Amino acid sequence: MSKPRAGVEEDSLWQRWLSWASAWSDAPLPRRVPAEAAVLAASLALATLVGVALDRLGLGADAIVIVYVLSVQLVSLVTVSHVTCGVATAASVALFCYFFTEPRYHLVARGSQYPGTFAVMCVVAVASSLIAMRLRQNARDSRAASHMMHVLLQTNHALQRCDSVQAVVGEAGRQLARLVSGTVVLYLPNAAGMLEPGALFLRDGSDAPVPDAGALDGTGVIAGPRATRQPNVPIEAAVAMRAYENDAPAGSGTALFSSSAGLYLPVGEKDKPLGVFAVLGQGGPLSAGERDMARAVAGETSLALGRELAAQRREQAMVLAKNEQLRANLLRSISHDLRTPLTSISGAAEMLLEADAPVPTASPAPQPGSNPAAPAPAPLAPERRRELERSIRDDARWLNATVENLLAITRLTSQGVHLDRTPELMDDVVEEALRHVDPKASEHVVATEPSRGLCLVSVDARLMVQVLVNLVNNAVKYTPTGSHITIRVERHAAPAADDAGEKDVVTTSVTDDGPGIAPEDRGRVFDTFYTVGHGLADGRRSFGLGLSLCKSIVEAHGGTIRLEPNEGDGHGCVFSFDLPACDLPGGDGPDE
Amino acid sequence: MSDDAAQAGAVQTGAAQAGAAPVPAPNILVVEDDPEVRGIILAALDAHGYASKVATTGKQAIALAAAESPDIVLLDLGLPDIDGVEVVRAIRAWSEMPIIVVSARSEDADKIGALDAGADDYVCKPFSVGELLARIRATERHLAVAAAAKPTAPGAAAAPAAQASAPATFTDGGLAIDYVAGVVTLDGEELHLTPIEYRLLCLLSRNVGKVLTHGYILDEVWGRQGQKGDLATLRVYMGSLRKKIERDTAHPRYIQTHVGVGYRMMSV
Numbered sequence: 071m072s073k074p075r076a077g078v079e080e081d082s083l084w085q086r087w088l089s090w091a092s093a094w095s096d097a098p099l100p101r102r103v104p105a106e107a108a109v110l111a112a113s114l115a116l117a118t119l120v121g122v123a124l125d126r127l128g129l130g131a132d133a134i135v136i137v138y139v140l141s142v143q144l145v146s147l148v149t150v151s152h153v154t155c156g157v158a159t160a161a162s163v164a165l166f167c168y169f170f171t172e173p174r175y176h177l178v179a180r181g182s183q184y185p186g187t188f189a190v191m192c193v194v195a196v197a198s199s200l201i202a203m204r205l206r207q208n209a210r211d212s213r214a215a216s217h218m219m220h221v222l223l224q225t226n227h228a229l230q231r232c233d234s235v236q237a238v239v240g241e242a243g244r245q246l247a248r249l250v251s252g253t254v255v256l257y258l259p260n261a262a263g264m265l266e267p268g269a270l271f272l273r274d275g276s277d278a279p280v281p282d283a284g285a286l287d288g289t290g291v292i293a294g295p296r297a298t299r300q301p302n303v304p305i306e307a308a309v310a311m312r313a314y315e316n317d318a319p320a321g322s323g324t325a326l327f328s329s330s331a332g333l334y335l336p337v338g339e340k341d342k343p344l345g346v347f348a349v350l351g352q353g354g355p356l357s358a359g360e361r362d363m364a365r366a367v368a369g370e371t372s373l374a375l376g377r378e379l380a381a382q383r384r385e386q387a388m389v390l391a392k393n394e395q396l397r398a399n400l401l402r403s404i405s406h407d408l409r410t411p412l413t414s415i416s417g418a419a420e421m422l423l424e425a426d427a428p429v430p431t432a433s434p435a436p437q438p439g440s441n442p443a444a445p446a447p448a449p450l451a452p453e454r455r456r457e458l459e460r461s462i463r464d465d466a467r468w469l470n471a472t473v474e475n476l477l478a479i480t481r482l483t484s485q486g487v488h489l490d491r492t493p494e495l496m497d498d499v500v501e502e503a504l505r506h507v508d509p510k511a512s513e514h515v516v517a518t519e520p521s522r523g524l525c526l527v528s529v530d531a532r533l534m535v536q537v538l539v540n541l542v543n544n545a546v547k548y549t550p551t552g553s554h555i556t557i558r559v560e561r562h563a564a565p566a567a568d569d570a571g572e573k574d575v576v577t578t579s580v581t582d583d584g585p586g587i588a589p590e591d592r593g594r595v596f597d598t599f600y601t602v603g604h605g606l607a608d609g610r611r612s613f614g615l616g617l618s619l620c621k622s623i624v625e626a627h628g629g630t631i632r633l634e635p636n637e638g639d640g641h642g643c644v645f646s647f648d649l650p651a652c653d654l655p656g657g658d659g660p661d662e
Numbered sequence: 663m664s665d666d667a668a669q670a671g672a673v674q675t676g677a678a679q680a681g682a683a684p685v686p687a688p689n690i691l692v693v694e695d696d697p698e699v700r701g702i703i704l705a706a707l708d709a710h711g712y713a714s715k716v717a718t719t720g721k722q723a724i725a726l727a728a729a730e731s732p733d734i735v736l737l738d739l740g741l742p743d744i745d746g747v748e749v750v751r752a753i754r755a756w757s758e759m760p761i762i763v764v765s766a767r768s769e770d771a772d773k774i775g776a777l778d779a780g781a782d783d784y785v786c787k788p789f790s791v792g793e794l795l796a797r798i799r800a801t802e803r804h805l806a807v808a809a810a811a812k813p814t815a816p817g818a819a820a821a822p823a824a825q826a827s828a829p830a831t832f833t834d835g836g837l838a839i840d841y842v843a844g845v846v847t848l849d850g851e852e853l854h855l856t857p858i859e860y861r862l863l864c865l866l867s868r869n870v871g872k873v874l875t876h877g878y879i880l881d882e883v884w885g886r887q888g889q890k891g892d893l894a895t896l897r898v899y900m901g902s903l904r905k906k907i908e909r910d911t912a913h914p915r916y917i918q919t920h921v922g923v924g925y926r927m928m929s930v
Contacts, residue, residue: 466788470788493892493893494897495898498897498901498919499921502919518911520911526894526897531922532921535921652894
């Protein structure tokens, strides 16, 4: 029995007494017999002493009888068994007879009134001891009920603090183990739908790891952890399975498998249990009270799980709705991004075709001003023609860049977190990316600095190339012709803020010396569909897709991306991203 | 692509194979089923003085490759009848003629499959005409180098790294390898390479102009030693080799990286 906490319910002497007495009632028999005998002897001796004193004072035998009856009642308040009460009644009659009836100090009473006195004494002593025992039983019941309420309340509070299904189940397991002072095994369904032990909760409120399934097969028990001197835990997967399938308790104290060692309680939503708690008492089956309490806790757990699962479903629905919204925005933005260059391409091509079309000879020579709807196309000036041709080529390239980004988005969303990672030198990624940047980059001075350190990263190479392509294209797009764009790669120890081990990072940066980005815009450049100077991109072509994609890709690789002003040149900006560095297996790198 | 374009030299016609009459311009077999793309390729080839034959299916391509023995094959991987990789395999069964694979970028695995089957180079769709022509010129240069290195007729050896008929030396711009002495010099200076770096360099130089896939290099360099190499190790050794032989690592001349595919040694 767990000790009640001070100040929670024990506030009066009477209640404290009741709790002590009821706790005493639960003590094991071998400990109880000598103690009850001692209580019996002490109270009878006390009654006899008081009787002797009263006798000296000259009071009659009636007063002494009442004293003995009182002592019997006292004994029955303290002791548990009816036998003790019977013995106390008989002994008090015998003592009274021995000490206080004539002839004194003989177990004989001479006098016609004594048989009646003895009979009344017996009846009154038995009756009052029965009342006392009933009183104590009530106290004990009410104490058990209040303890159960207390435990349930505590469990409820603990479960409400949990914010995940795992936390709820773990807390419930610990509570159950503490409650029955035993061991609790949580059975969870495996991939094949069969139950196997998933977690172990010990009576001292700690969790223990469950040994491998392989180790379970031979013995059928989990060996108790040596340090905690826990008894071995029997594994009764069949019982757990039955409880799981029926979504009803099974095991000891139920109709199903009543001979098994533990009580098996399914938890989870109705008809969809998540798992089964096996509650095993310490050194024997659970008492009825413990079973009731375990069931109540399991019920409480199921309620908490239901709440948690419902909350999860709501959250999923919200994420889904948000994704739908994002997808709709993305589609709107993409179709805009695709249509603009397509319009320009088809327009330019039409103009070229029209200019080259043979002049229809069948139609009469147009009178000046008579048919303004169909004027003869003016021949295109050569420079105008070249301009149109160049715009077709540029727009096609731009379309291709957009399609590459769309492909990257598809890869990212269809693979989720499972990237096609291979170890790559960041230098190689940079080299590959520079082969795919906008041809307009040749109007800029693009330089790559030699890398510092072993810049090996585990990345999805094509996505990472896309990040660099987008960053360089972005720099090309937003800086005037002739600006300097520098790419640096270096490996260094992770910033101190991240103290999760000494892990190196590889930082790649793209620096330009263009006009730079205003501080108020810096935080938003990675937002989807945001182009600087235009708010949400709707008026002109956006590469907003590109930068937000960079952020998504880098973050999917567990890295971070940021934008800083270019301090070195005083103007321009630095886009840089960190990726966790890799090491060679075995560290057998070439000698440098 | 700009690297190749930058090296665009005069069109060479030195791809004469021993035994065959010298041809004025290389004969190119174009295997492409899409009429628009085919039209652009043919127009570009015509404009630059190449003779070309056309196949629109894989089977036709194999038949034409056998009948016409073109100097270069431009092979689209997405063919209506059979897999482009099968075409590469069929041609490699009897001929070492250079094959340039044309693939959409979503066909990475096919691309690697085609290279492993024996294709020499690849171009990704959408490609610019300039890029395609640069690849063809580069292939011609490799043909010339190979013809110079092997005055005898190329045998029926199908293995790309056949070492039986390998020449004793290799020269590529300032880079020279003496396979017999095991000495590598760059612009006259001797380079100190580790054994693995040397093996990598030899492998690349014997397949100059060809894109070698990661898997192939790992098998050749590590697998022959009975060791198991991995991609990270290959990357690092290749990185250190390139640091030794490239004067300007940002603009490599000799060894090109093809991320996700492999490496290639260029003939400068």
